Amino acid sequence: EHVFADQKSQTGLFVRTVGISRATMRIGLANIVYNMRRLLFLERLNASA
Structure with a gap:
């Protein structure tokens, strides 16, 4: 899924x-950042709509 791909690209x-x-903890922080x-x-x- 795109969520996991995005997290993988951010954390390596x-x-x-x-x-x-x-x-x-690291996975939890990656979830919070996403x-x-x-x-x-x-x-x-x-806001733009």
Whole structure:
């Protein structure tokens, strides 16, 4: 899906961390960043309409 492809392009091909908690945190932060970028895109789209 496009969501996962976007996150992969932002964070690189692999999550290179030691420990499951760090990997979980990194994936969670990538999700937050994607959601914030998507929100800004939709707000700009709505503001121009």
